[in-house]
Amino acid sequence: MHYTDAIRQQARRLHQHSTAQHRLRAADVRPLHIFAVVVVSLSLLPLGYLFLRATQAGADSIAFLLSGRVLGVLANSLKLTAAVALSATTLGLLVAWLTTRTDIPLRRLWLISSPLPLAIPSFIGAIAYIALLGPRGIIQQVLSPLGVQELPSIYGFPGAWLVITLFTYPYVLLPARAALLRLDPAQEETARSLGHSRWSVFWRVTLPQLRPAIGTGMLFVALYTLSDFGAVALLRYNAFTRAIFQQYTSSFDRTRAAVLALVLVALALALVSLERRVASSASNYRAGGSSTLRQFPLVRLGWWRFPALTFMAALIGLGLIAPLAVLVSWATQAVHSSASPLYSALAQPAANTAAISAVTAVLVSLAGLPLALLARQQRSPLGGWLVRLAYLGNSLPGLVIALALVFFAATYLPALYQTFALLILGYAIRFLPLSIGATQSALAQVNPCYEEAGRSLGLPGWQVNIRITLPLVRPGILGGAALVFLNVAKELPATLLLAPTGFKTLTTQIWSAHNEAQMSQIGVPALLLIATSALALSLILARDRGAEAG
C-alpha cells in the first residue's frame, strides 16, 4: 500500500514538473486558432444580435426595463434562486454528512439512492408534483374523505422552490461528499482533543474545509435555478424564463422578450463570475492526496437514527419514489388503454431524441477538441480568451440562446432557419463547455513525454495531436460526449423554439401532452428520458469513483 502510494506520488511530481516545462510551438496551433475563432464567434454572434434587437426599440425598451413589471420579475427570480440555493445546500450537506460520517441504518441504500433525483429533469418533476399536489391532485383526492377540501397551492413560489430543490440538491451533495471523504481525520481528532465539542468541531474545522466544494455546488444550483425554464413555467412562478416565454408566445412584439433575456444574461454572468472566484479559491484548500487518508470513525447516531432515517426516507420518497410512481401509473394507464396508439406515437420522437442527441454529441466533441487543446497551451493569450468565451455558453439559459438564434437566423441566416443545423448550433453553444471540460481534464492527465517523444521523432504538430494525444484522451472525450448526449436529450426550451417544423422529441412530446392535458401520454416518454439520464448518470458517477480511486 505504502509502496504503491510512493510510486504514484513520485509519478505525479514528475508529471507536474514536465507539464510546467511543456510548451507547444506557435506553428502547431495556428489552424487550431482559426477553427476555435470560428466556433466561438458562431456561438457569440446571435447574442450580439439579441443585444441589437433589444436596443432597437430604444426608449420603449428602456421604459419597459425600468417598469415595475421587470423589477417584479427580477425580484421573483432572485428570491427563488436564493431560496433554492440555500435549501439545496442544506439538504445536500446534511445528506452528505449522514451518508459518509454516521452509522445511519441502510447506509449503502441512502448512499446510492441520494444522488438519483438528478436523473429526473425538473420539468418532469414539476408535472409529477402538479399531479400529486395540484388542485384535484392525487393527494387531495386521498385526503378529501378526511374533510380536506383544499391543499395549499402548489403553484407559484412554494411549488417552484420545492420542486427545483428536490431535483438539484445532488449538485451540492456530490461535491460535498467527495470533499468529506478527502478530509484528514487527524485535524478533527486534534480539535476534539483540545476540548472542542463535536458541534464546534463541525463549525470550526470541518465546514471551513468543505466551503469551496459547497460554494461551487451552491452557485451551480443557483445558476440552474436562474436558467431553468420547465419547472417555473409549469408551476406558474413568474421568474425570468417564464416571463420571457410568455412575452415570446403571447405577444405580437418580441422586443420585450429580448429585453428580458438580456437582463437574465447579465444576472447569469454575474453568478458565473462569482462561481469562478469561489472555484479558483478552491484549489488552495485541497488537502493532501486521498492516498494518505485513513477512514473516519463513524458517528454513532443513537436515538437520533430515527429522525435521521425518517428524513432520508422522506427525501428519497419525495425526490424519487413519488414522481416515479406518478409516471409509472400514467404509463400503465397508457399501455392498458388500447385506444391510444402508444408505440407508433412514441417510436418517432424516441428515435429523434436518440438521433439528435447522438449527432450533437459527436459534433460538439469534435468542435470542443481544438478548444481544449488550445486551453492547454498556457502561453497563448488568444487561446485562453477563446476558451473563456466558449465557456460562456454554458451559463446562458437554453431559452435565451434559442431566442437569440431565432432572431438572428430569421433575419440573416434564412438558409439555416428552422433546420437541424440551427438546432444543433443552439445545443452546441450551450453544451460545448461540457465537452471542453471533460477533454481538458483528460488532457491534464496526459504525460507530455509521449508527445515530446513523437515530436523528437519528427512528427509534425497536427500528427502529434492526432496520433498521440487523441488516443490518450479518448476516454475523456467520450465522457464529455455522454454528458452532451444526456443534456441534449433532456433539453426543453431550445428544442421547443429551434426544432425544425414537424420534428418531435421526447421532451416536446411531454410538453405538448401536458398542454393538452393528456397526462397518460406523459408517462412512457418521461420514463424513457429518466432511464436514459439514469444510465448516463451512473456512467458519470462510476467514472468519478474510478477517478477518485485511481
Added chain:
Amino acid sequence: MFSRLITPTTALILSLALLATAALPSLAQEGSEHLVVYSGRSEGLIGPLLEQFTAETGVTVDVRYGATAEMAATILEEGGNSPADVFIAQDAGALGALAAAGRLLPLSSDILERVPEAYRSAQNLWVGLSGRARVLAYNTTLVDEATLPASILDLTNDVWAGRVGWAPTNGSFQAHVTALRILLGDDATRDWLAAMQANGTVAYDNNRAVLQAVIDGEIAAGLINHYYLYPFLDTNPDLPVRLYYFPEGDAGSLVNVAGAGIVNTTRHPGLSQRLILYLLGRSAQRYFATATYEYPLVDGVDPDPRLTPLNLIAASAIDLSDLADLQTTLDMLAETGVLP
C-alpha cells in the same frame, strides 16, 4: 495508428451518429407538392384534418404548432424569409394583425363566398373556418338561472365575489378583452378588469381548467368558449353545468372565429388556396361540428344539435379584424394585475 483511435465503442457511436444523420434529413423531404402551415390550433384539433388533406390530395403538409400569437409573431419576425405558406389561427385578432402588417395575400372569391361576411376579413385577407362563442358556463346547483347577470359587467357585483373564473393567459380570453375595449372603450374596460380582479375572480391556466372548476363546484361560473363543455357532456350528460349567452347588446356576447390566411411570402399560392378550400369543404366543416363542437361556417353543415344555433346568438357586431391590437390588451391586463 488509427486502430488505436477507433475502438469498437467509438466505432459504434460514430456509426450510430452516421445512421442518425442519414435519418434526420428525411423529414425535410422536398416533395413535388409541399406546404408549410403555421398553426395556432393544437395538433389534437387540426392534425387529423391536415392528414386527411394529404391523404386526399397527395400534398404533404409540414405543420409548426404553437400559440396563435406566437405563430403570428414568428411570421412577423421572419419577414421576407418566412417559410410559412398558410397561417391557421385560433382567433381573428392574430389574422387581423398579420393583415394590418401587409403579410397576408388576398383570397380567391370561391373561398370568400363560402363564409358569411361577418366571419371574414373585409379586405378579403382571411376567412373564418369555424365559429366559437364566448359564454358564461355556470353550475346549476350553485346558480339559479333567474339570477344570471344581464351583462358581463355585472360579474363585478358582490354576489359574484370569488365565484367566477377566467383564463387570462388564454388567447380567446384576451381577444374578448380586446372586443370589450372596442365596444366599451379602454377606460371602461380597464375599470371592469380592475373591478373583476378586486372581486376575487379566480385565474386558471386555460378554458378547460375553468370549466372543470365550475363542474367541481370550486367556482359558480366561468368565462369560456362554448365548445369546451361538450366533451365533458359526452362522458357524463348529467353534469350540473349550463352555458349562458349574454343577451343582445351586451359586450359579453361575442362570436370569434378560428381562421386562416395565406402568408404573402408563400411560393405555393395555388396549393395554399386549395388547403383553405379543403378546410371549408363539407367534410372538414363536419369535422369541426362533430369533433371540436365548434360552429361550422359554411351553408348546409349543421352544428351539434345541443348548441344554440349561431343565428340565435345576439353577438356584438364588431369587425373581427379589429381584434388585432393585442399589445394594448396585454398591457392593460398586466397593469390591472390580471396577468402577472
